[in-house]
Amino acid sequence: MNDNILLKVDGAPSLEELKAAGMLPSIDELKGRGCVCIECIEEIPCNPCETSCPQNAITVGNPITNLPMIDRTKCSLCGLCIPACPGLAITIKSMDGESARIRFPWEYYPLPGKGEIVDMVDRMGKVVCKGKVLAVSNSSSNNRTAVITAEFPSAFIQEVISIRRNYG
Amino acid sequence: MERDNKPAVVIGAGPAGLCAAIELKKAGAPVILMDENSKPGGQLFKQIHKFFGSREHKAGVRGFDIGKELLEESMTSGIDVRLNTEVVGIGQGLSIWAVENRTHAYTMDAAKIIIAAGATENALSFPGWTLPGVMTAGCAQTLINVHRVLPGRRVLMVGSGNVGVIVAYQLLQAGAEVAAVIEAAPQLGGYGVHTAKVRRAGVPFYISTTVAKAEGVECVEHAVIVKVDSKFKPIEGTERMLDVDTICIAIGLTPSIELAGLAGCKMIYVPELGGNMPLHDEYMQTSIPSIYVAGDIAGVEEASTAMEEGRLAGIHAAWSMGFLSEQEMLAKTDIARQRLLALRQGMFGFKRLSAKERIVLQGKSR
Numbered sequence: 001m002n003d004n005i006l007l008k009v010d011g012a013p014s015l016e017e018l019k020a021a022g023m024l025p026s027i028d029e030l031k032g033r034g035c036v037c038i039e040c041i042e043e044i045p046c047n048p049c050e051t052s053c054p055q056n057a058i059t060v061g062n063p064i065t066n067l068p069m070i071d072r073t074k075c076s077l078c079g080l081c082i083p084a085c086p087g088l089a090i091t092i093k094s095m096d097g098e099s100a101r102i103r104f105p106w107e108y109y110p111l112p113g114k115g116e117i118v119d120m121v122d123r124m125g126k127v128v129c130k131g132k133v134l135a136v137s138n139s140s141s142n143n144r145t146a147v148i149t150a151e152f153p154s155a156f157i158q159e160v161i162s163i164r165r166n167y168g
Numbered sequence: 169m170e171r172d173n174k175p176a177v178v179i180g181a182g183p184a185g186l187c188a189a190i191e192l193k194k195a196g197a198p199v200i201l202m203d204e205n206s207k208p209g210g211q212l213f214k215q216i217h218k219f220f221g222s223r224e225h226k227a228g229v230r231g232f233d234i235g236k237e238l239l240e241e242s243m244t245s246g247i248d249v250r251l252n253t254e255v256v257g258i259g260q261g262l263s264i265w266a267v268e269n270r271t272h273a274y275t276m277d278a279a280k281i282i283i284a285a286g287a288t289e290n291a292l293s294f295p296g297w298t299l300p301g302v303m304t305a306g307c308a309q310t311l312i313n314v315h316r317v318l319p320g321r322r323v324l325m326v327g328s329g330n331v332g333v334i335v336a337y338q339l340l341q342a343g344a345e346v347a348a349v350i351e352a353a354p355q356l357g358g359y360g361v362h363t364a365k366v367r368r369a370g371v372p373f374y375i376s377t378t379v380a381k382a383e384g385v386e387c388v389e390h391a392v393i394v395k396v397d398s399k400f401k402p403i404e405g406t407e408r409m410l411d412v413d414t415i416c417i418a419i420g421l422t423p424s425i426e427l428a429g430l431a432g433c434k435m436i437y438v439p440e441l442g443g444n445m446p447l448h449d450e451y452m453q454t455s456i457p458s459i460y461v462a463g464d465i466a467g468v469e470e471a472s473t474a475m476e477e478g479r480l481a482g483i484h485a486a487w488s489m490g491f492l493s494e495q496e497m498l499a500k501t502d503i504a505r506q507r508l509l510a511l512r513q514g515m516f517g518f519k520r521l522s523a524k525e526r527i528v529l530q531g532k533s534r
Contacts, residue, residue, distance in 0.1 A: 085363025
């Protein structure tokens, strides 16, 4: 019934599954200005990414269970789709030499502070490297989904998805 | 057409009931909305996550904000909302028997009845399941999102459907730790985007696994989980202990059909939608003319589908009471149906769509 085996066993997709779904940008695509990464590999009825995009760079179409397609030539990397995605499945990644950046959605308190050193995690929640918070955006249009920008070593650009949550 | 001046009575002020009442009121029909709770909104005010769907389904809007919008709409349109009012019976000739504030009982004749009573969470019994700390996922969600109380520090979630995974995420947001999400089936049930956000927070998922027992003196101190075979039998020697003080059960819901049963509505058994439920046609009419069902009572789905089913029932009831022309009714019905169809697509929606089609096929020939 389902080709996304690890997604349905571990809860998160593997890099291979993302690649097979056409949702893992290549290192070349990530270099320079970078690109939007949408990790939405199941057909669920959902299209706010499409309607949030001022450039019409994301297409879901009809039926709304289609997987989102991104036209990278149209994308301005504005990042409005990041907090718009109810599945928190969109990030923007870029790399320049040894350094990489990620902009990702965040819905936990406390919010990290600008300049804070944080643990970067992979899709399984494993800490893979340290990173530094460059910006925290939580404007009212985000509807309570903050968008964090963090910097980390570019060797981990494919693995990194978020930061470790602090609690307790 | 003669207009019926007796009111339409909508039972249950969750997403389905609110939308049904709003459609009736918009058409100008007299409508009374009853709910046993002290606040309307059903489960919507516990839903702090952003909804899926498209703009028409309020995608991207958080559940409690959708609840607020519906509530405002019902208040400004002047719907007679009766809270703390439990409907305990439906008699011959569409007579409603209601109890207000647990003290004052009265009866009332309705022109139409829309039952939007929702669903009840399924329980799971295992040694230790009566210890304080074992609760349904909905209970934990009510505690954290309505009462702002953390039920425990470290939680085991039993069940990986959307309810289990969403509540696990909300427990993390509320400041708890989630020790694991376990699933008896050989694959996870919920949307991948939901499981992925819980997984990246470091929460492990264990498939083919169930809870063997909960142990503790005065409350849950730990849980023992165990692998199960393809027939869901525990595999000896695979037990492991998890340090948790809370065990949440999210293994599905069953339509709350008591009132429909009392009224004599014919039932149909549809396991993929939660068990027994009233047979209904494409307008949400049951086997008893003038009694409608909408939302989880008509098959467990989600708030987005419940809202559209509520609209379908409200629109048809308004038409049959003489408050909408047939043309208006058909046009409005068509819009609601298109939206429902959009929500029942894809690998997750397909099963629900075919189950719903089965009900309607039998419901038409009632």
